[in-house]
Amino acid sequence: MSDATETKVTATDATATDATGATRTRTRWLRYAAAAPGLCLAVLALVVMTTSRADDPVPGADSADAGFARGMAVHHQQAVQLSFIVRDSTDDEEVRCLAYDVINTQANQRGMLLARLDDWGLPKSSQKQPMAWMDHDMDYKPHDGSLMPGMATNTEMDELRKAEGKDAEVLYLRLLTAHHGGGIDMAQGAADLAEDPMIVRLAEGMVSGQQSEITLMADMLKARGVSTQQ
Structure with missing residues (x-):
């Protein structure tokens, strides 16, 4: 060569x-x-859960802190379920991306809330109405699997499971919009009433984050030629 x-x-x-x-x-x-x-998310969870933990007083079993942690853990679990359902019902990348974000964010926050209850040595469930800790009258009556304001009923969950394509996208966006509305009310209550710094910060973050997603979902529904209303 x-x-x-x-x-x-x-x-x-x-x-x-x-x-x-x-x-x-x-x-x-x-x-x-x-x-x-x-x-x-993992780093944020670690920072939030370990900040100001040593000197924080342990709230009572009927406190706003404990009530919010229990109630929002249940509320978040359904949002995660809704998102898993729609993820497998549409190929639309925008909706799937939103569902992925909800799954990761709310599952992570749910874990933080349950871990906080463990830290306090408090039970993760209660016989009392889920939002009884809030400072205003709660006349919401649980029905058909909807335990708190904003939660989808079992019938609506079944409808989402059967829907496909655009129908699934629209139903998911409407159900999640209502779900976020109920979640914001509960999170704002915790931001106002809770005493644990971690719970207050987490609740405030939920309010701003879910308000932003409601705005996003309104635009997504508009792009599909429908409104947020049923």
Whole structure:
């Protein structure tokens, strides 16, 4: 092999190596980017749960703090269920992305609330009405699986399970909008009444986050030619 040929082959090999390296770097970056949201949530959860824990007084079993932790854990669980259902009922990336975000965010927050109850040595359930801890009269009567304001009924959950495509998207967005509305009312109550710093911060974050998602969902419904109303 001549020097010129050898040089050409070496250059070609180097180019191939560079291309392979660039591909590996790009793939590695995409993997890190995909993992970043989950990592951020985990870090945030750790920071929130460990801040001001040592000197915080333990709330009573009937306190706003405990009542909110129990009630919102149940409320969040249904939002996660709704999101899992629609994720498998549509190929629309916008709706699936929202569902993915709700699943991760609310499952993470639910875990934080239940962990806080464990920290306090308090039961995760109560015989009292879920929102009895709030400072205003609650005349909401649980029915058909809807335990608190905003929660979907069992009938509505079944309708979502049967729906597909645009019908599933619209029903999900409407149900989740109502669900967030009830969640915001409860979270604002905790932000006003709770004493545990972690619970107050978490509740305030829920209010702002879910209000933003309600605005987003209104736009998503409008883009599909429908309103938030049934």
